[in-house]
Amino acid sequence: MQGICLLGATGSIGQSTLDIIALHPDKFTLISASANESVDKMADICRRFTPQRVVMGSEKARDELAQQCQGLAISFEWGEGALESIAADSAVDQVMAAIMGFAGLKPTLAGIRAGKRTLLANKESLVTAGKLFMDEVARHHVTLLPIDSEHNAIYQSLPQTSLGAHKQDVSKIILTASGGPFRTWSLEEMSSVTPAQACKHPNWSMGQKISIDSATLMNKGLELIEACWLFDVTPSEVDVVVHPESIIHSMVSYRDGSVLAQMGNPDMKIPIAYGMSWPNRVETSVAPLSLIDIARLNFESPDLVRFPNLKLAADAWFAGGSAMAVLNAANEVAVAAFLNRQIGFLDIARVNEKVLMAADIVAVNALEEVFEADESARRLALGMISRGDFL
């Protein structure tokens, strides 16, 4: 029986993780769960799974939850310290890191430092802390399993000894991208899209922030950096290929000309179940892939003129140090501003570029430096947005 700590239980990845736990009560048990504000959703989770400990983002949310769940033998907690504590709890075998954004970094690291098997959905934590994150994984001999569907596909397509092994045989990583809802739209058409249009992804149902990132291709940029850290490569060794059907989730090209791919219907339950049951496999209830029904798979190059975020991510990687934390912070602020209708869709990449150019990029040798870079980049981005100074 594997005890699961589910960070970000009320989100899209959280929900799919709960579905897998519910399908296999003989294999997995929910030990603890967290959410920021969604009290009603968390109350449902508490009634269905009775975890031992639940952490909310504020005292108010904790109190409301405790009120709704009277009579259940659950410890209701709140705040950052409690979040780190549930990830490191001795009853936990696996931590599903599914908090949205940079906020997931500290609790994810707490689980890693406690040696927990880490299922990484929260790409922003690896993108921002990069080398420091991977050093902690190595120091604590942690099994790190990528849940992002592309990285999960790459992981499945690499030799299974360990991440980065047999590197000499791999010639390229081929990272696939759906292209998002505006793949075929002109810049002119994209200039006036609404948050609702941008959140409507053609193939995947996801949280708001990652849906916007998919529409701007920032998600692919973050994933490019994520792949570089996970698989010990540089952006020059990763080809991004737009594949609108999202059936091939990514590929690995070997020096003998072989290309291995992982395919499946676009449903996050597949990579989640893979991470939870690795090195075995379990049923997921996802419909079997019907290639006859799909009939055709298409591929094209990404357009860096209409989607500059992808290039910004590669720039940030090559700039190194704090650049990736800076870009991520700018993007989190810009996406929130777009969702609040303070800026337009195309302004997201403009803010990102301006902040990346304006910020001091420094070497990062300690986690505090990542937090400082994040904070000052957020301040820069907020200032630019409030002054309209990003055009």
Ligand code: NAD
């Ligand atoms: P979501 O918005 O649906 O859910 C986010 C979860 O994090 C919620 O439980 C929320 O309460 C919690 N949360 C948000 N802000 C928080 C904060 N400041 N402190 C503590 N908790 C907070 O997001 P999602 O789509 O489930 O994505 C979660 C993570 O997984 C993201 O990093 C995303 O990039 C990654 N991911 C998601 C998908 C997907 O299909 N949804 C695919 C690949 C990777």
Ligand code: MG
């Ligand atoms: Mg992905």
